[in-house]
Amino acid sequence: MEKFKFVSKEKLKELPKGAGVYALAKGKTPLYLGKAANIQERVKNHFAQPTHRDYLFIKEVTHVGYRETDSDIEALLLESQLIKENLPRYNVMWKDDKGYFYVAITKEKLPRVFLTHQLGGEIRYIGPFVDGKAIKQVLRLLRRAFPYYTAKTHSPKPCSWCHLNLCPGPNPDTKAYKKDLAKLTAVLQGKRISVLKKTRRDMEEASKNQRYEEAAKFRNQLWALERVVSHSLVGPSYSQLGPTKESTRELQKIFGTKKKISKVEAYDISNIQGKEATGSLVVFIEGRPAKEWYRKFKIHITGKPNDFAMLQETISRRLNHPEWPYPDLMIIDGGKPQLSAAMSVLKKSPILVGAIAKQHNELFLPGQPKPILLKTLSQPTQNLILHVRDEAHRFAISYHRHLRSKAVFE
């Protein structure tokens, strides 16, 4: 059980409360593997309210192993991989009761993709997946990145899936379609990061060779893949997030979007006397700082300090990391010129952007000549925006202190 951390069953409180895969184990041998959006809560449940299945082995459990993931979707994919590799006794026991789902990819000239319980025939299977509802949802999301066929034949005219960009259409490029299916397969096998990297290379190569339509397709795949990861299967416990919900709604209104704004990034550029300029990035998810995603960029461009160029460098370097889930919204420190600088980098990306000017707490938005005064917004929204901005600033300063003390000591 590679990369698993184990705690004894007396110490369930030490289990993390994030998403991941857990193993109910005898020593380090997993008896049963499961996924959870909240590992600690789920594992405690096995002991507190054992099901009839749990009764079969719960007494044998001495340790609980776990591996955290960035999202519950990744937990779903990892769970499937690990069950296949480890064949834990009490997962395997139910293997044949048709409780498991597999993603099937046919070996026809234009392969079809579908979910099934049954194995057999000239078909490639990925799985097993325990949570049928969740794998259905993931497939639906992935179909946006990698449109596929579900029917054996396609009419010469576009079908209803075609109109939703979920079908490769009546005259597909067979080779490209098969490549897309290979990526889909890899993502389902938990190799999302390598697929992201490959797609990024594909995109760069296509645009270098001026195959812009193809480059645009790969870019859309990147965005769609990002959505798969930032998307949550169960959703956070919104009951505890009253104010967040309110500010999310208000932000949607301000930006004129129906898209849920749950992930926000804020940027701050700072430098000491023009030297050692740094771009700082902080991340908020559902209104809370997500420190594991904070990043710092030592600015490379040299010469006269130029806020705009430094901001552009920071954002474009960040965008080069599709493995860090893209945000719904970016907040930039500054006014209209900073906003335009950021927009020129973001171009057609679906990421929303706003700039917050310190002096009068004004929020500048693309295409709106006048800023919004923060004080006209609801308290939760004001709090969120100011919190995000201040956190970016705090993070930038702490880094500079660190650099400065290093400079002194070296």
Ligand SMILES: [Zn+2]
């Ligand atoms: Zn179609």
